[in-house]
Amino acid sequence: AQKITQTQPGMFVQEKEAVTLDCTYDTSDQSYGLFWYKQPSSGEMIFLIYQGSYDEQNATEGRYSLNFQKARKSANLVISASQLGDSAMYFCAMREPLSSGSARQLTFGSGTQLTVLP
Amino acid sequence: GAVVSQHPSRVICKSGTSVKIECRSLDFQATTMFWYRQFPKQSLMLMATSNEGSKATYEQGVEKDKFLINHASLTLSTLTVTSAHPEDSSFYICSTRIPGLAGSLYQETQYFGPGTRLLVL
Numbered sequence: 001a002q003k004i005t006q007t008q009p010g011m012f013v014q015e016k017e018a019v020t021l022d023c024t025y026d027t028s029d030q031s032y033g034l035f036w037y038k039q040p041s042s043g044e045m046i047f048l049i050y051q052g053s054y055d056e057q058n059a060t061e062g063r064y065s066l067n068f069q070k071a072r073k074s075a076n077l078v079i080s081a082s083q084l085g086d087s088a089m090y091f092c093a094m095r096e097p098l099s100s101g102s103a104r105q106l107t108f109g110s111g112t113q114l115t116v117l118p
Numbered sequence: 119g120a121v122v123s124q125h126p127s128r129v130i131c132k133s134g135t136s137v138k139i140e141c142r143s144l145d146f147q148a149t150t151m152f153w154y155r156q157f158p159k160q161s162l163m164l165m166a167t168s169n170e171g172s173k174a175t176y177e178q179g180v181e182k183d184k185f186l187i188n189h190a191s192l193t194l195s196t197l198t199v200t201s202a203h204p205e206d207s208s209f210y211i212c213s214t215r216i217p218g219l220a221g222s223l224y225q226e227t228q229y230f231g232p233g234t235r236l237l238v239l
Contacts (some may be wrong), residue, residue, distance in 0.1 A: 108161045
């Protein structure tokens with residue numbers, strides 16, 4: 001079974017600084033996908049970034065980058081130049097492997113509440 | 119722009135009544151949609167997988183007779199909470215898969231609707 005672990009219930013960062021949100025995963029499959037979502041207080045889940053298990057380069061999307069260390073089974077999210085609007089809950093998620101013939105659903109970590117300080 | 123819409127965004131109902139939540143995929147066909155539930159300060163938990171034209175697949179512990187799912191078209195899935203009770207009060211959110219370039223499953227992502235806050239009195 002897949003498992004996603006986010007060990008930081010809450011994080012604080014000063015505005016304009018960078019912050020790293022940790023995510024580790026456990027799977028015996030070779031083909032999988034890792035996602036990060038942002039959930040502001042409104043509740044919507046905003047897709048931020050995706051990393052495939054076979055991707056050799058770390059994914060980047062604007063100020064978001066994913067530090068993918070496959071051997072360590074970690075997929076940390078790095079937010080550069082934090083903004084006040086980045087304050088939200090952040091979830092790491094893993095997609096079931098393509099080879100399983102499954103519905104390719106997501107399994108979520110427990111989340112990290114990020115607060116950006118002015 | 120939004121990829122998935124959800125309606126209503128918020129609903130308050132009396133105990134014992136039924137509530138229907140709609141999830142629509144915009145601008146694309148979705149053969150599969152997912153329904154999640156999220157309690158305050160907790161993560162998202164998958165309730166069921168909605169399949170167009172066939173029965174939904176429910177996760178263990180989710181009562182299929184209580185949470186009715188209908189996926190009658192490629193753009194609409196509905197979740198009906200029947201005989202709602204206060205313990206059903208939660209945030210319900212749907213999602214759908216978006217394939218990658220050239221229909222790549224490997225690059226497939228998943229987008230969520232804005233969610234529905236249900237309060238049962």
